[in-house]
Amino acid sequence: MEIDEEQVRHSLTDDVQGLGLGVFLCSIGLTILTHAGLITGQTAGIAVILSYVTGFSFGTIFFVINLPFYVLAYRRLGLEFTVKSLISVTLLSVLTDLLPMGFEIARLETWLAALMFGATTGIGILAMFRHRGSLGGLGVVALLVQDTTGFRAGYVxxxxxxxxxxxxxxxxxxxxxxxSLLGAFVLNMTIAFNHRRDRYVAT
Structure with a gap:
């Protein structure tokens, strides 16, 4: 069935709520992940590992490590995508440092933490993808591969x-x-099964 692009055209309000919700869900997922002492993949995973090793906050490292990818995003995916990704990364960096101040987890099994992280963060990233945003980094590369070859971003x-x-x-x-692999698998399968250009086209 052909999709009517007018039905999924996003307004500024749509983008603000969609990207905001996506960032918030990802922040919750990463807070759960780090509370359980787990790791993840992608640029966020690199930042998590470096935060454990160096003692610097995840938010600070995540913001800095994403900087080089904005050049690639601007050249290949345009100004809108780059600005949205920059805002999303900045908000995520701030929220992941602030959430633990008001979000205390008394007990959480490791396996459940992995599932919660994967599902919550996967949905959050999916929301950002559908509003032409991302958390930068390797996600930009994944979207580029999908747009140019058709190979799904989740698999990349x-x-x-x-x-x-x-x-x-x-x-x-x-x-x-x-x-941690369980969490990453749930996250990536959530994106792979739901982020498909033939099912959803947004402008």
């Missing part, structure tokens, strides 16, 4: 995760890596 990110988690095996206990 899954491949990148394999490399990151292989490296993590040398830095973290095996059980941490295994549960």
């Amino acid at each position: 990110q899954l491949i990148a995760d394999v490399v990151i988690f292989a490296t993590a095996l040398f830095l973290f206990p095996l059980d941490v890596v295994i549960w």
Whole structure:
């Protein structure tokens, strides 16, 4: 069935609420992840690992590590996408530092933390993709690959995760890596099954 693009045209209000909700959900997911001492893939995963190793906050490292990707985003995906991604990354960096001040987790099983992170963050990233935004970094590369080759963004990110988690095996206990892989799998499958250009076209 052909999709009527007018039915999914996003207004400024649509974009603000969609991107805002996406960032908020991702912030919750990452707060759960770091509370459980787990890791993840993509640029966020690199930032999480560096925060554990260096002691610097995730938000600060995540913001800095994303800076080089804005050049690529601007050249290949345009000003709108780049600005939205910059705003989203900045908000996420701030929220992940602020949420623990008002969000205390008394008890959370590791396996459940992995599932909650994957589902919550996957939905959040999906919301941002549908409003032409992202959390920058390797997500930009994944979208570029999907737009130019048709190879789904979720699968691109899954491949990148394999490399990151292989490296993590040398830095973290095996059980941490295994549960973290579960979270990453849920996240990427959420995106892979739901972010399809033939089902949803937004302008």
